[in-house]
Amino acid sequence: MATAANLPSPPPCDAAPPPRPRPRNLADLFWSFTWLALQGFGGVLAVVQRELVEKKRWMTNEEFVEEWAVAQIMPGPNVVNLSIMIGDRYFGLRGALAALAGMLTFPLILVLALAVIYAEFASHPAVAGALRGMGAVAAGLIAGVGIKLFASIKNHPLGRPLCVVFTALTIMAMVVLRWPLWWTLPVIGGAACLLTWRKLAP
Template sequence: MPLSTIFLVFSRLALMGFGGVMPFAYRALVEQRKWLTAEEFAQYLATSQMLPGPTICNVALMVGSRYAGTRGALAALAGMIAGPFLVVVALGVAYQRFGEIEVFRHAIRGMAAVAAGLILATAVKMAKSLFAKADWHARGTLLQLALLALAFVGLGLLQWQLALVFGLLAPLGAGAFYLVGEKK
């Protein structure tokens, strides 16, 4: 795959997302370009969330590497960073000049609400895809749902730090799946 294609796809993704690129990444990489399946996207996303750095940049590195090696990973990362860098600089200048204007502040709040809705819609799409393929008779499926619910309670309702929730649930999940022993 040409490096220019990888760079342009990730540049477009980066410039489409204000406050969150992941919904656009899912749509572009899974639904439109079909570079990844829904399961692969979920695996890349899960791995990226455990690595240091911005999650979408980690996903971009993995996808770029998959299709064009190290140069593809660097092209994808450059695409994710170049455009937003320029936008942030421009927004900083605009905020410095117009930040006291009430309409400007309301516009920023409105964009944040839209970003939250897009992230929720992407989560629902991913969940539907994964749950549709779940083997509900497998012993580990209910355990996965329980861990998912605990993570939601810890992060979403109790607003604990991600590191704390991960530190508690990762060993619990690994140990439980070791004890349950998936039978295939």
């Protein structure tokens, strides 16, 4: 007959969840953003989402949408702003500088080399056609990521129908009315922020 001492103890009810993935050190941060930047030809949004959310799992889709929105309204390139925010989150100022260095160092060298090559062959019809084809691919990448991230608004305080309305208004402002970004963000983005704040306010 099994005694109480021999019985397996039940698992604790309040067991802590496994630790969330995060960069191991500054070198990991630097090389991760270097690799991310070197992949970002034409469709950097798709690369950033895949690397940070799906592969490394440093962020959830919801966090990515929120922080990308913040990075977009700040001056400077969106992905550079995002890299600084993530580096600062994990390692403070040193992390922000390491992530920024990863985003800029090797891509800068590569872009300078490509600029010299492009200057030689820019007038060639095949080069111009290849670049137009790459533009179509970049548009497809951005559209695909937009559809993928749309699922993250299901828990938004405004609800999915109103989020769809704001999405449609933004597309209309940019594509049909041709509003510049510095008009679209304050007007439509500001209205969305105000409605969300009123929804969450006690």
